[in-house]
Amino acid sequence: MTASIDDLDKLVSGTPNRRTTLPQRTPTPPDLKPRRIGGFRRSDVLSLVGAAIAGFGVAALLFTLLPFSGWLGFLAVAYLAFVALYAVLVSLDEDFSAVKDRLAAVLIHSLAFTLLMALIFVVTFTVIRGWEALTNINFFTQDMQNAGPLDPLTAGGILHAILGTLIMITIALAIVIPLGVACAVYMNEIPGPFARFVRTISEAMTALPSIVAGLFIYASLILILGFDKSGFAAAMAISVMMLPIIIRASDVVLRLVPGNLKEAAYALGAGQWRTVWHVTLPTARSGLMTAIILGTARGVGETSPVLLTAGFTAALNVNPTTGPMVSLPLATFEFVKSPEPTMIARGFGTAAVLMFLVLILFIIARIIGGRGPGNLSKSQQKRRAKRSREDSQRFTKREASRVASQEALATPSSSPRSLDFGDSS
């Protein structure tokens, strides 16, 4: 109690003055800009462009002076020279770790560029080689029955393959969608050791090579049960291949449905069936559609199960139960076996049509899916908003009627109809 606050202050700061002093401010020069910490500097761009030009130059020099040849070798030499020169340029004004960072960035960018370009090239190559066939309208409206290998592209088409693919995939989907989705619902709704067993087995079956699925149907349905090679057998083979894929994808999607949504439904007194039908499946709808469509895209493009089970025909056959039927990938495969350039062009055209089909399926999947459970599309949001407005109108109406009935209850002369007791009847 002897030391006053002033003494303490003196002890700490050594001065009796307790006022805060602000440091002298130097006025900011008006032309000082904040330092940029991201993005490219001019030296980065210059060293990149310089190294690229120099690398190209080195390769060109080597290929004119020395007996090298081939565009692949030229690109490889140019790229290696570019990387080496870029490292040297960066190391002129940066330290070692910065050099490593730049080289890693260059490497990753070029790997990504290479793979994406290669994939895009595969697709465009097919379209370009098949363009000749695709520009003829008869390619889509005729079958190959009356067109021999030597006929020009103005005769014959792939109508039989297009229809065959559509018929096969429709039969396969009619089997796979109900069975696959129901099985995924089973694994999520009735958990237990048996459900776990089913899940393990169906996951194991995703490893089944598609040709083995085809071989299974070939040996069982065709060799033992005596069915013809037909569109139906091919659809069965595709189903066996697609079923595990669809089950696995639907299972993942259904597992993502928030548990509290289902619990809310149970708490409101809904049964399990009502909850699944009105809460779980609608919430997971976009994800389920995506799973199904992506599975369909896989199934449409498979050649090997169809090769073993569908047989081959050049004629249009829309009856899946009798006679051979052909699908787009199988038709591609059979076309390019021929040495004739027109047949090869037809093969590429067929492959382009197949890719177009896959692309359409994929775009549909992106439009429907790509949204998490519970995220609604615009039209869905509008519908919800409308329903919500109707509900609120209904509530205000009910509130008004309740107030009216209470007023009526308060006055003894009210009619018994407005009494809202449960036992008033």
Added chain:
Amino acid sequence: MATTFLPPRHDDDAAAVEPREVTTTRSKSDRFFRGGVSASGALVLLIMALVGVFLTVRALQALSQAGFSFITTQAWEPDGGNFGIAAVLSGTVLIALTAIFFAVPLSTGVALYISEYSPRKIKQTLISLVDLMAAVPSVVFGLWGFFFLQGQIIGLARWISTYFGWIPIFSVEGSDPNDPLSTATVFTSSTFIAGIVVALMVAPITTSVMREVFSQAPVGEREGAYALGATKWGMIRSVVLPFGKGGMIGGTMLGLGRALGETIAVFMIISPVFVFQPHILQNGTNSVSALIALRYGEATPFGTSALMAAGLALFIITLIVNFIASSIVARSRSGAATDG
């Protein structure tokens, strides 16, 4: 009145009262629903089991006759009793390994680019593009490999065999670098070309698994690395890659499983031989699925049984690879809660 009345408590009785037994009486529609989905689960199990059992039973006929020589024999003459999967299985594995050798660096690069380097605007487009590429039919890749790549890659194959021929797998019999008239056909239809085509097919799948895991690397640790002065590559090496290791291995194994089972693209490119072919640049190789596609039509019942045995062997291998892959991926994933 807002007062809550608590019932008087009888502490003596509390011990005697058993907790009420909660029983659920399911409505008719619920029982029907549970029965229906259980039946579909059982049906799926039945189909899957049927495939497995049927394959095994049909394969046993051939396996019991061939015995252990099924694994060591290279020839495929089931009706002469001399058949085995030594040649086709080694070919399958070599093609798959070549594919993985090319696919892993490429997909790691693409996955890192998409998750770390790509501008935010095109990120979603790139993800969709990679997913779309995973859905491109294999026959399209086969066409490209046969009609385009084959002609372009011969120069590279010749170069490798000329300068690295002293490594046994790169040596090619019948090619003489000093003879300008030596034929190029020894370099066509090889394991190498089939491997590159399969690499392009499996790369999108591997990429999408890797990208998924890379993008889950915790933001706090990334920023921590930057705060300690790491460059971008330093951050990737010390945070993203260690975090994504499980996903990288799992994605690679998934790709390997797909590469092992690939049929039509390989079938279009290779020229089948029934001897063990360790020289990956040389014309002629084989794979189990190509063998099935080649021989199913002319097979006798016993020949079909032998093909079943080969298919079963392939299935078991892909099953093991997939199982390892999914367990690695599952272990690496963080158990993020999804309840909102």
